[in-house]
Amino acid sequence: MVVWTDFERSTIENIFSKINYEVVGPAAISRCLIVYPWTQRYFGGFGNLYNAAAIIDNPKVAAHGLVVLKGLELAQKNMDNIKATFADLSKLHSEKLLVDPDNFKLLTDCLAIVVAAELGEDFTAEVHAVFQKFLAVVVASLRKQYY
Amino acid sequence: MSLSGKDKSVVRSFWEKISPRASDIGGEALGRMLTAYPQTKTYFSHWSDLSASSAQVKKHGATIMAAVGEAVDKIDDLVGGLSKLSELHAYKLRVDPANFKILSHNIALVVAMYFPGDFTPEVHLSFDKFLQNVGLALSERYR
Numbered sequence: 001m002v003v004w005t006d007f008e009r010s011t012i013e014n015i016f017s018k019i020n021y022e023v024v025g026p027a028a029i030s031r032c033l034i035v036y037p038w039t040q041r042y043f044g045g046f047g048n049l050y051n052a053a054a055i056i057d058n059p060k061v062a063a064h065g066l067v068v069l070k071g072l073e074l075a076q077k078n079m080d081n082i083k084a085t086f087a088d089l090s091k092l093h094s095e096k097l098l099v100d101p102d103n104f105k106l107l108t109d110c111l112a113i114v115v116a117a118e119l120g121e122d123f124t125a126e127v128h129a130v131f132q133k134f135l136a137v138v139v140a141s142l143r144k145q146y147y
Numbered sequence: 148m149s150l151s152g153k154d155k156s157v158v159r160s161f162w163e164k165i166s167p168r169a170s171d172i173g174g175e176a177l178g179r180m181l182t183a184y185p186q187t188k189t190y191f192s193h194w195s196d197l198s199a200s201s202a203q204v205k206k207h208g209a210t211i212m213a214a215v216g217e218a219v220d221k222i223d224d225l226v227g228g229l230s231k232l233s234e235l236h237a238y239k240l241r242v243d244p245a246n247f248k249i250l251s252h253n254i255a256l257v258v259a260m261y262f263p264g265d266f267t268p269e270v271h272l273s274f275d276k277f278l279q280n281v282g283l284a285l286s287e288r289y290r
Contacts, residue, residue, distance in 0.1 A: 034268035052269045109252055113271070116256045117263040125199035128256075129183040146179055
């Protein structure tokens with residue numbers, strides 16, 4: 001059972017209230033597709049991913065970035081039960097989308113970097129540590145149904 | 148995932164931009180690693196203060212980042228250039244090489260915070276490749 005302190009709860013709530021979903025979601029996913037190009041294997045139907053500019057301009061990538069961020073918001077709203085909240089999503093990623101779960105870490109690393117750049121000084125070491133814990137719980141929950 | 152000519156020139160010019168703040172970046176990155184990835188604290192049990200604001204942490208972070216700067220200069224032969232450092236990490240410090248990735252992530256994150264406009268995805272790609280290659284060069288003498 002994951003235990004959250006009051007500081008951790010309010011920190012995560014604060015982060016989600018401060019970030020611009022329309023910027024952060026697309027930025028995180030496009031950065032992942034550019035910095036770790038093998039992740040493009042999961043987005044064959046997205047059209048032109050030929051180079052960084054194409055990925056950044058791709059509307060399907062941007063739309064999907066928003067989907068991912070809304071998923072993370074769902075985790076934030078259900079912080080005491082992320083594992084159960086994400087059970088179906090985990091099954092989806094393992095059985096239907098067939099995503100290698102090691103990729104989740106690549107995306108969350110890019111997300112942390114994008115959020116850090118967006119929040120600047122507000123993203124203190126303490127806030128960073130809480131966000132890292134939150135992302136680790138999210139990733140573990142997404143991995144849960146794989147076996 | 149070796150460094151192309153383009154990667155090297157991207158890293159060199161990006162390093163010129165960020166090197167004036169290298170000490171701050173290093174201190175901040177090390178502090179964040181110790182705070183956000185507490186398992187890494189096991190390597191620093193000889194320090195009295197492992198918080199992000201600790202003077203010991205800031206000093207050591209600066210040392211690390213200076214070495215990263217030297218690696219930029221030796222980018223054409225990282226294995227040869229970092230051989231002494233690799234021996235240090237392999238025989239004396241015995242840091243599990245998985246931790247190099249953790250520190251690299253924290254360096255990239257701090258760089259993104261300090262230089263949000265310059266740390267574009269393309270620069271991030273080359274810089275990440277560079278840091279991974281530095282980690283590999285550091286692991287060279289392990290076994």
